[in-house]
Amino acid sequence: MAFLELENLRKTFGTHNAVDGLTLGVEKGEFVSLLGPSGCGKTTTLQMIAGFVEPASGAIRLAGKDLLAIKPARRGLGIVFQSYALFPHMTVAENVGFGLEMQGVAAAERTTRVGETLELVGLGTLAGRFPRQLSGGQQQRVALARALVIRPQILLLDEPLSNLDAKLREGMQIELRQIQRTVGTTTILVTHDQAEAMALSDRIMVMNQGKAEQIGPPHEAYEKPATAFVANFLGKTNLVNGATVRPERISFAASGTPGALAGTVRTRIFQGNHWLYQVDTASGLVTVIRQNTGGEMPAEGGSVHLAWGQ
Amino acid sequence: MRAAPYLMSLPALVLFGAVVVVPLVMTVLLSFHDWGQYKGIEPVFILKNWEEVLGDSYFHEMFGRTFRIAFFITLLTAIFGAPEAYILNRMKSPWRGIFLLVILGPLLISVVARTLGWALLFGGNSGLVNKALSGLGLISAPLPFMFTETGVIVALTHVLMPYMVLAVWASLQRLDPQVENAAVALGAGPFTVLRRIVLPQVMPGILSGAVIVFALAASAFATPAIIGGRRLKVASTLAYDEFLNTLNWPLGAAVAVLLLLALVAIVWSANRLVERRYAQVFS
Numbered sequence: 001m002a003f004l005e006l007e008n009l010r011k012t013f014g015t016h017n018a019v020d021g022l023t024l025g026v027e028k029g030e031f032v033s034l035l036g037p038s039g040c041g042k043t044t045t046l047q048m049i050a051g052f053v054e055p056a057s058g059a060i061r062l063a064g065k066d067l068l069a070i071k072p073a074r075r076g077l078g079i080v081f082q083s084y085a086l087f088p089h090m091t092v093a094e095n096v097g098f099g100l101e102m103q104g105v106a107a108a109e110r111t112t113r114v115g116e117t118l119e120l121v122g123l124g125t126l127a128g129r130f131p132r133q134l135s136g137g138q139q140q141r142v143a144l145a146r147a148l149v150i151r152p153q154i155l156l157l158d159e160p161l162s163n164l165d166a167k168l169r170e171g172m173q174i175e176l177r178q179i180q181r182t183v184g185t186t187t188i189l190v191t192h193d194q195a196e197a198m199a200l201s202d203r204i205m206v207m208n209q210g211k212a213e214q215i216g217p218p219h220e221a222y223e224k225p226a227t228a229f230v231a232n233f234l235g236k237t238n239l240v241n242g243a244t245v246r247p248e249r250i251s252f253a254a255s256g257t258p259g260a261l262a263g264t265v266r267t268r269i270f271q272g273n274h275w276l277y278q279v280d281t282a283s284g285l286v287t288v289i290r291q292n293t294g295g296e297m298p299a300e301g302g303s304v305h306l307a308w309g310q
Numbered sequence: 311m312r313a314a315p316y317l318m319s320l321p322a323l324v325l326f327g328a329v330v331v332v333p334l335v336m337t338v339l340l341s342f343h344d345w346g347q348y349k350g351i352e353p354v355f356i357l358k359n360w361e362e363v364l365g366d367s368y369f370h371e372m373f374g375r376t377f378r379i380a381f382f383i384t385l386l387t388a389i390f391g392a393p394e395a396y397i398l399n400r401m402k403s404p405w406r407g408i409f410l411l412v413i414l415g416p417l418l419i420s421v422v423a424r425t426l427g428w429a430l431l432f433g434g435n436s437g438l439v440n441k442a443l444s445g446l447g448l449i450s451a452p453l454p455f456m457f458t459e460t461g462v463i464v465a466l467t468h469v470l471m472p473y474m475v476l477a478v479w480a481s482l483q484r485l486d487p488q489v490e491n492a493a494v495a496l497g498a499g500p501f502t503v504l505r506r507i508v509l510p511q512v513m514p515g516i517l518s519g520a521v522i523v524f525a526l527a528a529s530a531f532a533t534p535a536i537i538g539g540r541r542l543k544v545a546s547t548l549a550y551d552e553f554l555n556t557l558n559w560p561l562g563a564a565v566a567v568l569l570l571l572a573l574v575a576i577v578w579s580a581n582r583l584v585e586r587r588y589a590q591v592f593s
Contacts, residue, residue, distance in 0.1 A: 052491055072494050079495045085488035089510040098506075102497035150496065 001064065003028040003186055004049075004154060009058035011044050011210075018044045019055070020210030026154075026188065031180055033189040033197035036207035036233070042190045045207075046156055049188065050079055062153060073102075078147030078185070082159040084139045086131040092118070092142050093127040099150040117149040120179060137168050144176070148183060155180070157189040161196060173199050194234050198222065206230045222246075238286045245308050247276075247289040252298060253307035260305040261286070268300050279304060334570075341563035351559055359564035369548075369565070373572070376545040379462055379534075380527035386467045387523045391474030392516050396508065398475070399482045414472050421469055425536045428465040432456050432537070457541040466533045470526055474519040481515025517584045521577050528573055545569040 002025030011019040019041040026032050034042040047053040049060060051072030060067040067075060087095050093114050100110045118124050121141040131139055140160060147155055160176075161169045177200050180187050191197050197204045198218035206213045206221060206229070214226040225231035231244050238245045240261070253260045263281035275297055277288040286306060290297065298304045341359055344352040363369045398409055416424055431438045432455035440452040455461035485508070493507045531546040538544065543551065545565060552562030 050491075050495060052494075072491075073497050073499060075495070076497070077495060079492065081488045081492060083486050083488050085486055085492040087489060087493070087507060098493070098498075099496035102502070146492075146496070 002026055003030075003063060004188075005059070005061040006045070006049070007059040007061070009045065009048060009060065010056045011041070011048060011053060012056055017210045019048070022058070022207075022210070022212055024205055024212065024215065026186060028186055029184050031177075031187045031189070031200060031202045033191055033201040033204045034207055035191055035194060035197040035204050037192060040207040041210040042192075042207050043158060046158055046188065046190045049154070050077060050156055051075055076150065076152055078150060078152030078155045080140075080143045080147050080155070080157045080160045082162060084131075084143040084163075086139055086142055086146070088131050090130075091127065092123065092129050092131070092134070095131070095142055096146045096149050099146065103150065113149055114145075117145045120148070120182070121145045122175075136164055137172065140164065140172065144179070148179075148185065152185060155185045155187040157187065159191055160189070162191070162193070169196070176200060198234070206233060208233075236287050236289070240281075240283050240286060247287040248274075248291075250286065250288045250306050250308045251290070252288075253305045255305050257305055257307050260307045262303065262305055265298050265300050265302050265304060268297070279306060281306065337563045338567055340560055341567050343560040343563075345558045345560045359561045362561065363564045363568055372543055372545055372548050372565075373568070375459065375542075376528055376569070377572075379459055379466070379544060380524050382459075382463050383466050383470060383527040384520045384524045386463065387471050387474035388516055388520055390467075391471050391519065392478045392512065394471075395475045395478035395482055396504075396512075399479060413475050416469070417472050421530075421532045422536070424469055425465055425533045428461075428468070428533075429456065429536055432461055456537065457539050459538075459542065461537045462534050462542065462544075465537050466527055466530055469530075469533055470523045473522045473526065474516075477519030477522060478512055478515045481512045485511055514584060514588050517580065521580050521584075524580075525573050525577055529569065 004024075004026040006022055006024040009019055009022040010017070022041070022045060024032070034045055036042050044053055048055045049067070051067075051070075055068070062075075087098065090098065093111075096117060097110050097114045100113060105113070114127070115124070118127055121144055123138060123141050123145065126134065126138065131142065134142065140163075143160070157176075161172050164172060173196060180200075189197065189200060201218055203216060204218050204221055205215045208229050214221050214230045221230060222234050225234060225244065228244070231237045236247045238247060238250070255262075261281050261283065263279040263286065265277055266280050266285070267278045269276040270292075272292065274292050275290045277290065277298075279286045279288055288306065340351075342355050342357070344354050344356050344358060346352070394413065398406060398413070401409060432440075436452075437455065439455060440449070443449045444452065453460070455464065489511075490503050490507060493503045498506065529546055530544075531550065534542070534544045535547050535550070538547065540551075546569065549562045549565040549569070552558045552565060556562075
């Protein structure tokens with residue numbers, strides 16, 4: 001029996017099936033991402049775990065107990081919201097200490113734990129600031145600290161990095177993973193960013209139209225997508241002669257190589273660490289990604305031969 | 311080129327000067343003139359009116375009443391208006407619009423008409439309000455509403471309620487609904503969420519609404535004139551009487567200027583207080 005179990009969870013808004021028979025088991029200490037396009041039901045699922053949305057049917061169990069029978073305020077989950085949802089009228093320390101205060105933790109212990117958690121997220125010196133006086137990344141850390149300080153059974157992250165710029169996001173991904181490893185909290189991340197989901201998770205659940213398309217480790221989902229939707233959502237794909245081929249698996253071969261597909265380079269885009277090619281072939285347009293090794297590459301209009309491990 | 315902005319704002323400045331500054335300065339000057347039953351207004355510079363207004367206990371009572379009434383009205387609009395705005399803000403689509411119209415609708419009706427409506431409801435011992443209250447068993451003898459501070463406070467609270475609701479509504483609009491969820495997730499009950507999370511965030515709205523309501527209540531004329539009448543004067547009806555009944559314009563001017571100064575002082579210090587208190591938190 002898994003630590004957190006979602007069983008045949010359903011939720012409809014009007015006639016729209018937001019979540020349509022979802023089943024998922026999350027092990028203790030695991031980091032699982034719910035990945036999918038907007039409207040796929042991932043946020044609704046998270047809100048049902050948090051208790052802000054009531055499922056139409058199905059069950060949610062945490063450590064064997066029926067979570068749906070417990071009020072949201074008593075579930076003891078740590079949540080990081082997309083907008084961070086910090087209390088603007090409270091200082092950083094007051095924000096982080098609020099959950100402990102609600103639990104009735106004594107002031108002295110509260111101060112210690114708030115200090116420890118702020119150190120953990122690297123905000124030890126900003127305890128007296130108000131949220132408005134912090135940068136987006138710092139606010140994000142406060143939200144994380146506020147969720148972690150109550151030592152939640154589960155940490156729920158709702159698109160926590162989507163408001164940060166690309167560079168900061170990458171840094172926070174690494175840090176988030178480290179913090180999660182350190183504290184060992186079971187974590188569920190909701191995101192539409194496949195790179196983020198793959199970078200952070202032990203397992204990902206790719207969702208589409210309220211259903212799970214595939215549940216598995218990121219590498220497995222990427223290499224062996226169960227459906228065309230998963231293949232497309234997790235990265236660029238080519239459909240060549242009925243087979244799905246990732247663009248980075250295709251290489252340029254010498255003419256006459258057995259099984260190679262002849263084509264003409266339509267466009268060539270330089271992207272720093274790699275080249276992105278679009279090649280016209282007999283079986284349609286094929287996307288090819290080649291590592292930039294500094295060598296000579298086929299130019300636009302040139303004829304090439306494409307090979308991959310068939 | 312640098313003169314252009316000034317030139318462009320000149321028409322508005324001229325209008326402002328002509329209709330606000332000039333009459334105001336004339337009123338201030340008037341308050342230093344002399345007046346007698348038979349000689350009328352004498353354009354001299356004396357402090358007689360100011361000594362009277364500041365020294366006579368009759369005027370103290372009037373101003374005390376004016377600000378007492380304004381204070382209670384402000385308190386009542388805050389107590390009823392803030393929850394009203396909160397409930398309104400949580401309503402679903404069609405009802406929200408309908409009830410917003412119900413609350414703001416009275417602004418479309420003349421204050422005089424609305425106050426006369428209250429006068430009809432209060433109307434003596436057999437008024438509807440008294441009948442309803444005794445029917446509910448809340449009172450044993452009819453309460454006097456007409457010509458009392460209670461009556462003025464009730465009627466003006468109703469008249470000024472929309473301003474408080476609008477001010478609180480505006481600050482509620484800026485609230486992130488997820489913030490309440492965040493507090494709930496951290497273990498806060500509904501009452502704690504209201505007291506610790508929502509109220510502090512709408513406090514600037516309540517305070518700015520309070521400043522508006524207080525200023526309008528203290529300077530209100532129609533409602534105190536109809537409900538309070540001659541028996542229960544406030545600063546504005548007092549000034550009116552001095553001007554139009556006693557014909558002692560300089561004394562009326564002194565009353566009016568004093569009311570203005572007191573209001574400016576109160577509003578200004580309230581604003582300073584709000585700014586100091588919330589500058590860090592809500593930029």
